[in-house]
Amino acid sequence: MEKTNKRKILVVDDDENLRLVLTDKLNIAGFDAAGATNGKEGLDKAIEWHPDIILLDILMPIMDGWTMLRKLREDDWGKKAKVVMLTGVEGVEAVSKAVEDGISAYIVKTNESVSGIVEKVNVILRSI
């Protein structure tokens, strides 16, 4: 990874198109965005790259989002990492689970516009 002053965003989602649209949009918006295809890859990349925010999908093959989050919290850096959950499912259980695990935001994919996601990312970064 090249060194820049840009804020780093890691998009962890198994859907190639979704990764592309989000990383493209974030890069256009002035971030340094990269993608990972599953929880395992995302975990390795996050610990190595130390992104400012991780956009994390829940249902993924190999390692799902919740497992990645749990393992991330076991890491010294990962304990404080900012994580935004991305999902297709909305519901009390998922939300409460998100709160318990110290999630910065929770995004239901179809409810949010891509510019809305950029806005949320900016809000979280300002709060750091």
Added chain:
Amino acid sequence: MKKSLLLTEHLTISSVVLCILLGLVFLFFYVTEDVLSRPQIYFSTDLSSAEVQFLIIRIALVLISVLVSCIIYLLLSMHTRTELAIIGATKSLNTSLEQFEKLYEEAPVPYIILNEAGEIHKPNKAALRFFGVVPGEIEGKNLFHYQPEEDKDKIEKLFRYYKSNIPINNEEVRMITKSGAVRWALLSVFEIINPENSTRAGLATIFDITEHKKLDQAKTEFVSLASHQLHTPVATVKWFMEMLLSNDIGELSPKQKDYAVRVQKVNEEMIDLVETLLNVSRIEVGSLKIESKPTNVVELAESVLTELSSQIEAKNIIIDKQYNDNLKDIQSDPKLLRIAIQNLLSNAVKYTPEGGTIAITFKDSFLGDKTIIVSDTGAGIPKNQQDKIFTKLFRADNVTPGTQGTGLGLYLVKSMVEQMGGNISFVSEENKGSTFTIKI
């Protein structure tokens, strides 16, 4: 039993025979012998009063002996009848007992008789099958010791119920079988009295719902998976189109922009459809969650109207709003209530012709009834189809061909409103319009 019946019968018959014989003997000795020795008395027409007296006494004695024999006969036959009735009753009691025993033993539902301490006393065959054991293996063991460690608190509570004589009614529990497998069951325990020693006992039924639970779990998982898999592609299209239209990657020609807007619109419809289908599935598998919180119904209706504004304007529909401020802060699930209002208003817009009127009225009665009324001057619902209007996939046959719709909207609205504890009703007249009323 059979023996005593014969004995009574013998007694009856022999006593009657004996009495008759006695009568005959009496007749022979006291009358015949008398007739033979003193024929003049019997065959003379001129009898003295002493002789008449003598004759009457003899005849009376014969009659008494016959009477006595009759009484004995009656008494004995009455006794026989009583005994026969008892025998009949005992027999039918035995048959019922046998039937009951058979029913208990062979019933497909596991039954167990428990003693006062909750120990298994008499498991039926289904109970043995449930635990995967042979007869004699679980007898004497406590039924409340067959649960996984995690359920300890619940089981202890149920055991306390049993000890204090509180009926246990269809409590969902998990039980560990001999093989170590965990099965789900509905446990009920009712008090019975042990006839052998008159002590308190319990009749436990264990209704196995493991398969049902597995199926439910599978359905819920399917809906959750489908939800995720369907949301991702439509969300991706939504975001790509948004980027195209926001000129993030260069400006589009007017024609390209027109196409992109159309794709975006179709995709929004797709998102709505996916959401509707998922909500129908959630309702059917019982996984629809209700999140009650302070809700502003006026705001919900306004946001739906904004969403429908282009269609309302295109058809020059007049919107008559009669809001009640008391509905600005009610306890409800805003997400579900919005879906309900959205469906009613979008139907009204869809089926109201150009220049028609749609009225949205909010009411708050003294009794605390809060109602949302949506009425239109549209196509209405034919009388003969009104009873089917909330049925899944039903669409009235006066719908203009080509009008978009799935036949799921009203089904969904009714299910959601009812799950929230409210109800929905309507009145409608073909070609005049419909009025739908949701009571929250």
